[in-house]
Amino acid sequence: MAAVNMRWRLLYRALSRRNQRLIVVFLALMTGAAIINSLASVYFDINIKMSRELRTFGANFYIGPTVSQEMPISAFNDVMANAPDNLIETGSPYLFGTARSELEKVVLVGVNFSAIGLLVPYWQVEGDWISVDFDNRNAMIGRTLANRLNIKLGDTLNLVKDRERKALKIKGIIDAGDASDNMVFVNLDLAQEWLEKPDTMSHALFSMNNMEGEVENYAHDLKEKHPEWTVRPIRKVSSNEGEVLSKIQGLMGLVSVIILLLSTLCVNTSLTAIIRERQKEFALQKSLGASNRSIITQVLSETVVIAVLATLAGCILGIFLAQILGQTVFSSSITPRLVVVPITFAMSLFAALVAAIIPLRRIVQIQPAVVLKGE
Amino acid sequence: MTQPKIAIETRHLTRKFGDIVALDDANISVRKGEFVALMGASGSGKTTLMNILTCLDSASSGEVWLDGVNATAFNEEERREFRARHIGLVFQQFHLIPYLTALENVMLAQYYHSVPDEPSARHALELVGMGHRLEHLPNQLSGGEQQRVCIARALVNEPPLIFADEPTGNLDEENERKVLETFQHLHDEGRTIIMVTHNPVLGGCAERIIRLQHGKIVS
Numbered sequence: 001m002a003a004v005n006m007r008w009r010l011l012y013r014a015l016s017r018r019n020q021r022l023i024v025v026f027l028a029l030m031t032g033a034a035i036i037n038s039l040a041s042v043y044f045d046i047n048i049k050m051s052r053e054l055r056t057f058g059a060n061f062y063i064g065p066t067v068s069q070e071m072p073i074s075a076f077n078d079v080m081a082n083a084p085d086n087l088i089e090t091g092s093p094y095l096f097g098t099a100r101s102e103l104e105k106v107v108l109v110g111v112n113f114s115a116i117g118l119l120v121p122y123w124q125v126e127g128d129w130i131s132v133d134f135d136n137r138n139a140m141i142g143r144t145l146a147n148r149l150n151i152k153l154g155d156t157l158n159l160v161k162d163r164e165r166k167a168l169k170i171k172g173i174i175d176a177g178d179a180s181d182n183m184v185f186v187n188l189d190l191a192q193e194w195l196e197k198p199d200t201m202s203h204a205l206f207s208m209n210n211m212e213g214e215v216e217n218y219a220h221d222l223k224e225k226h227p228e229w230t231v232r233p234i235r236k237v238s239s240n241e242g243e244v245l246s247k248i249q250g251l252m253g254l255v256s257v258i259i260l261l262l263s264t265l266c267v268n269t270s271l272t273a274i275i276r277e278r279q280k281e282f283a284l285q286k287s288l289g290a291s292n293r294s295i296i297t298q299v300l301s302e303t304v305v306i307a308v309l310a311t312l313a314g315c316i317l318g319i320f321l322a323q324i325l326g327q328t329v330f331s332s333s334i335t336p337r338l339v340v341v342p343i344t345f346a347m348s349l350f351a352a353l354v355a356a357i358i359p360l361r362r363i364v365q366i367q368p369a370v371v372l373k374g375e
Numbered sequence: 376m377t378q379p380k381i382a383i384e385t386r387h388l389t390r391k392f393g394d395i396v397a398l399d400d401a402n403i404s405v406r407k408g409e410f411v412a413l414m415g416a417s418g419s420g421k422t423t424l425m426n427i428l429t430c431l432d433s434a435s436s437g438e439v440w441l442d443g444v445n446a447t448a449f450n451e452e453e454r455r456e457f458r459a460r461h462i463g464l465v466f467q468q469f470h471l472i473p474y475l476t477a478l479e480n481v482m483l484a485q486y487y488h489s490v491p492d493e494p495s496a497r498h499a500l501e502l503v504g505m506g507h508r509l510e511h512l513p514n515q516l517s518g519g520e521q522q523r524v525c526i527a528r529a530l531v532n533e534p535p536l537i538f539a540d541e542p543t544g545n546l547d548e549e550n551e552r553k554v555l556e557t558f559q560h561l562h563d564e565g566r567t568i569i570m571v572t573h574n575p576v577l578g579g580c581a582e583r584i585i586r587l588q589h590g591k592i593v594s
Contacts, residue, residue, distance in 0.1 A: 006486040013474045284470040287431060288528075289459020289487040291452070369431035372470060373422055373540075 011301050021277070024270045025303075026310045029348055032263030033314020037344040038321035038334075039252050039259075045326070045334045046248060059091075059119040061215055063222070064203030064230045070095075075229060076204040079222070087208050087218060090115040093201035095191045099184075102158045103149050107183040110191020110201075118207050120176065127153045127172040136190040139168035142181035146173050157184065159194060166194065203230075260351050267355035271303065275359045282363055283371035292364045299360060300353075307352035311345050318344065381440070382407045382536060382567040383428060388437035390423050397423040399590040400437070405569065407535070410562040412581035413571045420590040421571050422540065428569065429462050429538050430454035442535050459488045463529030465539035469521040471513040477524045478509040481531050488532040499527040503557050519550025526557055537561065539570040543577060555580055 015022065063079060065071040076093045095110035113130040130138050141151060151157060151170055159166040174180055192198050208215050215233045222231045275282075282295050319336050326334035383405040390398040398420045405411050413421045426432035427439060430446060433454070438447045442461050449457060458464075463484075471480045481496040500506055503523040513521055522542060529537055539558070543551040559580065562568055570581060578584050586594045 006482060006491045009479065010475075010483075013479070016474075280470060281472050284472065285483070285487065286455070287429075287458065287464055287470075288484050289455055291455060294487075367431075369426040372431075372466060372468075373426075 007298070007301075010298060011305065014298075014302055015305060021270050021274050022302075022306060025267050025274075026306050026313075028263050028266035028270065029307050029310035029352060030314040030317065032259055032351060033311040033344050033348045034317035034321050035259045036256050036347050037315050037318025037340055038325055039256050040340040040343050041318065041322035041334050041337060042325050042329075043249060043252050044337050044340065046245065046252075058122060058234070059205035059207050060210060060234045061091075061206040061208045061219070062203060062230070062232050062234055063206075066228055066230050070197065070200045070202055071229070073199045073201050075226070076201060079204070079206070083208075083218065084214070087214055089207040089209060090118045091204055091206035092116055092119055093188055093204045095188060095195065095197060095200060096202045097191065097195035097197065099194060100160050101149065101184075102160055106145060106149075108159070108191055108195060109180075109183050109185050110188035110195075111185055112188055113185075116185075119205050120180070122176070123180070124175040125172040126175070127170070130171055130185075130187075133187055134189070136187050137167075137169060138171040140172040140174055140185040141170050142183050143173055143175045144181040145183065146170070161194065166190075256347075260347060263348075264351045264355045267352055268358060271356055271359040272362070275299070275362050279362075279366050279371055282366050283368040286366065287368040287372060295363050296360050299363065300356065303352055303356050304349070307349050308345075311348040314348065315341055315344055380407055381405070382409065382442060383569070384438075384440040385424075385428075386438040386440075388424070388427065388439060389435050390420075390427060390432070391435045396590050398427070398434075401587075401590075401592050403585055403592060405567060407567055408562075408565045410558070410568045410580075410582045411570070412578040412584045413569060413587065414573060414575075414578045414584050415587035416573065418589075419587040421587050423590075424587065425538060425540055425569070425571050428536075429464060430458045460532070461534050461536055463532065463534040463537040465522070465526050465529045465537065465542045467541035467544040469513070469518075469525045469545075471521055471524055471528075473513050476510045476512055477505060477516065477520075477527075480513070480524055481528045484528045484531050496527075496531055499531040500524065502530065503527045504553070517550065518546050519553055522546060522550065522554050523557065526554070526561075530561070535567060537566055537568045539568065541572055541574075542570065543572075543574065551577075 063075060073093055076091065080088065080091060092112040092115040093110070097108050098105050099108040100106075112133045113135060114133050117129055117131075125140070130140060139157060141157065146152075149157070153170060153173055155170050157168045157170060159168065168184070168186065174185070186194075188201075192200060208218070219231050219233050222229070285295055286292075318340075322334040322336070326332055381404055383403065385401050385403050388398060388401040389396065401420075401424060413424060415421045423432070427434050428441065430441075430449065431454075433449070434447065438445060440446065441457070444457070446454070446457060471477075472483065475483065477500060478493070478496055481499055482491040482493065485491045485496060497506065497509060500509060503526050505520060505523050505527060508516060508520060508524075513524070516524065522545075526542075529539075542558070543554050546554060555577065558568060558570070562582075568581075570577065572578050584594070585592060
């Protein structure tokens with residue numbers, strides 16, 4: 001018991017009464033642990049974050065008719081209802097048709113407004129998005145068409161059909177950089193009614209989760225099930241998604257390894273300097289009868305205690321660092337995960353122990369007769 | 376069984392470092408309870424002899440008998456064990472561990488010998504007049520006080536052999552006197568003391584002087 005107390009007393013005194021170099025060891029390990037912790041947190045969140053990020057380029061899945069111009073709306077409902085769980089983020093049918101306004105013919109597009117924000121997030125909208133599907137009083141109009149018709153935000157666009165008129169208030173003007181700039185967007189029900197195409201759509205677009213290439217698999221299944229449909233992933237986004245993810249994950253792994261190496265080198269250099277500074281202390285302990293093993297155990301205990309404390313501090317710091325990374329790169333928070341903690345501990349302790357190997361070998365080489373001789 | 380009367384004996388002891396002969400055919404004998412000074416100029420071989428006698432080094436040839444045990448063929452582990460149990464060391468530069476108190480420095484010797492025992496460590500410090508400085512760190516002590524802590528550390532396990540290497544080399548006159556008094560006191564208690572010194576005044580305090588010159592015992 002007394003011997004155990006003395007061992008703890010040695011450890012406590014060694015850590016509490018010295019040494020500035022220990023602070024360097026602590027900081028090196030803490031920084032390494034913080035970076036590993038934050039990168040690991042991001043690593044586990046990156047699938048979700050990147051998938052979401054890449055979907056800001058638009059929808060990544062298309063279904064449409066094979067031969068005719070249109071297909072029944074039931075196809076859209078079937079996909080929405082029967083797709084695997086959590087695959088579909090959102091989706092909307094699109095119905096295209098020509099309608100007459102008071103001034104000229106316009107292309108009328110019916111959509112589900114509640115989904116459109118996620119399907120075409122790159123639209124720059126002056127005014128407001130229409131956020132609900134049942135809104136049949138407001139419309140959104142492309143910038144080019146609005147300019148041609150001299151329509152401003154808040155103006156009314158009147159659709160005319162025989163003796164019927166439909167007044168639509170312009171709630172948003174769209175800059176899409178594509179054909180949408182020449183179209184008028186209304187809710188799907190209104191478009192079906194006005195174009196006299198009930199329960200019909202031209203095609204449908206979806207935004208799907210594609211963390212592990214699920215979109216390709218689903219497209220394949222759907223094609224087999226419905227050969228009468230044109231089914232295709234929008235490759236520009238979906239197929240690159242997996243490649244980008246694996247490249248980013250590889251990069252993060254590489255950065256972690258480099259940080260770990262740098263931490264190990266820093267700890268190794270500091271421990272070597274500490275052992276050199278303390279060689280008289282170790283020589284004295286040997287002259288008093290201490291074995292190499294007991295001195296190595298003592299130094300190793302000091303290293304492990306510092307490594308554990310530094311890793312704890314690094315884990316806490318890592319949580320904040322992960323949030324900064326998440327906000328900076330993905331504009332969203334990173335979910336703290338418990339699994340990251342043992343990974344960080346394992347890697348930090350491994351780095352500390354590897355860093356200690358060479359300095360500990362120097363302890364064995366210390367000759368008390370040489371080190372302690374009077375001068 | 377009677378205890379051997381000879382504490383230290385060397386027979387034709389030689390230590391070479393490459394081509395250099397640091398100790399050449401040294402034969403000495405020290406009785407139990409004797410206070411002996413090892414004297415000689417720098418490079419005379421006294422520290423080499425001391426290192427072999429304290430089991431910090433081994434001889435190239437010859438024999439060493441310590442406290443009735445042939446220590447010549449000890450391996451490193453046996454030397455370490457013998458050092459912990461039979462030898463007390465006093466250094467010129469004290470070599471106290473800077474982050475341990477005076478008491479803890481003394482207890483460290485107990486820790487590597489057997490088990491730390493605070494009351495006997497206190498007693499050892501009181502014996503050298505340091506009972507009032509138990510909780511002080513080495514940098515809060517004067518040179519003389521540090522040396523007395525070092526002596527207490529050498530004494531605490533009650534080793535049969537005490538070796539002191541230039542014990543007053545770093546002390547002023549007043550502290551030198553106090554340390555010498557401590558050694559005289561220990562000698563009066565019957566302990567065997569070997570003191571390496573080149574100081575004739577210090578050497579004069581010993582019962583007998585062994586002189587070395589160029590690695591040889593000359594008297």
